[in-house]
Amino acid sequence: MQTILVVDDDQNVRELVTVFFAEEGYTVLEAADGMEALECLAEHSCDVAIVDIMMPVVDGYELTEDIRRTYDIPVILLTAKNQLADKEKGYRVGTDDYLVKPFEPKELLFRVEALLRRYQKNEDAIIRLGPAVINREMYEVKIGSQAMLLPLKEFELLFLLASHPRQVFSREHLIEKVWGMDYEGDERTVDVHVKRLRERFAKLTDAFQIKTIRGVGYALEVDSE
Structure with missing residues (x-):
């Protein structure tokens, strides 16, 4: 069940939104x-x-800025004003x-559902393996606090392996998925990129390792602890 936080100094608006969305589950x-709101x-x-x-x-x-600094959740602003300058400030x-009062609860529901779908897609683009x-x-x-920007193909190779932990990929499959079917280079390109990835992360984390599956290819192993 998903949770909505409604923030408004008008009790009638809070009750309207609460009753409607509670009925929607x-x-x-x-x-x-x-x-x-911040305490909540x-x-x-x-x-x-x-x-x-x-x-x-x-x-x-101000609240939207505070939420943006700390939480990764969508925000819908409600306002009694329909001025372009107000909307611009809100998006900035x-x-x-952005929804102008008075509003239809159903329209608010449609907007909330659309944002939740969009954020769910973004979550699918993030993989967490321990730290x-x-x-x-x-x-x-x-x-941890250390961020790294990898070369494009190294990143795509890592993301593919991490998306399917413990699944064994042949070099041919990895070439097709990361470099494309039209790639005319040698399959040893995969070996080179795996070596670079291992060197980058060996001293940073043991949360995952890229294992060589002899005679087949590679798989990403995840520390179960």
Whole structure:
């Protein structure tokens, strides 16, 4: 069950959203202002935040910036204003979508569902192996606080192996998937790239290792601990 955080100083709006989304099968958490919202996010795992702009203490713009710095969840801003400048500011601080009051709860539902689908696709582009995070969106490998940008083919080879841990890939299969069917080079290219990957990560982490399967090819082994 997915959890929605609705942040609005108007109790009627909070109740409207809470009742509607609860009937649709969502868990809904409420916050009356930005400070309450941050406290709620620190204690609960949320999948999306619906945030009003005009709030006391911490307004919706500030809250969106705070969420962006710490949490990887989509944000929809709600506002009574339909001014282009307000929308521009909202997108600049990091909102994913924008809805003007008064709104139809069904339209809000459609927007929430679309954002959740989009974020789910982004999650599929991220592989976590212990302390290692392989991010296909950024072509980056992060181990702890250390981030590395790999050469394109090295990254694609690592991502393919990591996407199917313990699955054995032949050199021919890896060539086809990473370099393409039109590649006319030698299969030893795979060996060279595997060697480079091993050298890069051998001293950084033992969360995964690329194993040679004699007579076949390679497989990525993951530390089970």
